[in-house]
Amino acid sequence: MRCYFLRHGIAADREEWRGPDADRPLTDDGRKRMIREARTMAALELGLDVIVTSPLVRAKQTAAIVAAELDLRDRLVEDGDAGLDFDRGRLARILKKHPSADAVMLVGHEPSMSETLGDLIGGARIDFKKGSLACVDLDEPSSLHGVLLWVLPPKVLAARRR
Numbered sequence: 001m002r003c004y005f006l007r008h009g010i011a012a013d014r015e016e017w018r019g020p021d022a023d024r025p026l027t028d029d030g031r032k033r034m035i036r037e038a039r040t041m042a043a044l045e046l047g048l049d050v051i052v053t054s055p056l057v058r059a060k061q062t063a064a065i066v067a068a069e070l071d072l073r074d075r076l077v078e079d080g081d082a083g084l085d086f087d088r089g090r091l092a093r094i095l096k097k098h099p100s101a102d103a104v105m106l107v108g109h110e111p112s113m114s115e116t117l118g119d120l121i122g123g124a125r126i127d128f129k130k131g132s133l134a135c136v137d138l139d140e141p142s143s144l145h146g147v148l149l150w151v152l153p154p155k156v157l158a159a160r161r162r
Contacts, residue, residue: 001095001141002149004046004105005117005134006066009034009154011058026061030130034062037131037157038069049101050075052094054082054108062131063107086112088119088144095141121148129154 010030017024026034048070053063055078067076079097081090086108098104106113114128120136122145128134131154138146 001101001138002047002103003091003095003120003136003138003146004048004103005113005128005136006062006105006107007110007113007128007130007132008054008056008059008062008107009037009065009131011130022056025057030058031061031065033131033154033158034065035069036159037133037154038066040152040157040159041066041133042069046070046105047103048072048075048105049103050077050098051105051107052077052079052082052098053106054078054084054086055080056083056109059107059109063105066105066107082106082108084109084112087116091116091120092142092144099141117148120144120146124148126151131157133157 009026011026012024051063051067053059063076067073079094081093114126117134118124118126134151135149136146137149
């Protein structure tokens with residue numbers, strides 16, 4: 001099984017945001033960059049079966065942009081297990097909800113996303129910037145052990161193609 005981990009795009013500054021953190025949205029620049037990133041993801045032909053997003057606004061907005069660009073709006077699922085407390089146990093629950101999926105994208109947050117990703121691949125530390133995408137090949141979804149195939153930073157994903 002392939003698991004793709006996508007950190008949400010650039011969101012409103014936490015210190016300047018007035019309102020609940022869960023409602024903090026992507027900035028205009030964050031939306032524009034995520035659209036460019038999603039176009040690159042479409043070109044990569046990831047073969048996604050489902051996109052699972054955190055219920056926080058910035059993650060949902062990120063996932064919606066990707067789902068629209070990949071023509072997967074009908075495969076976009078909101079799941080609280082992908083939220084701020086994401087970990088291996090929550091990943092296992094998510095994967096059990098999608099037993100026939102061969103490729104899953106998870107859209108979430110730091111620091112839980114990079115910590116979980118690191119645990120899956122043997123304890124690595126990963127610098128997972130906003131808008132980064134990583135691909136892990138899981139031996140067995142139930143084992144929660146895998147191999148990191150690649151990590152693409154947002155600058156690479158958002159680079160303009162000629």
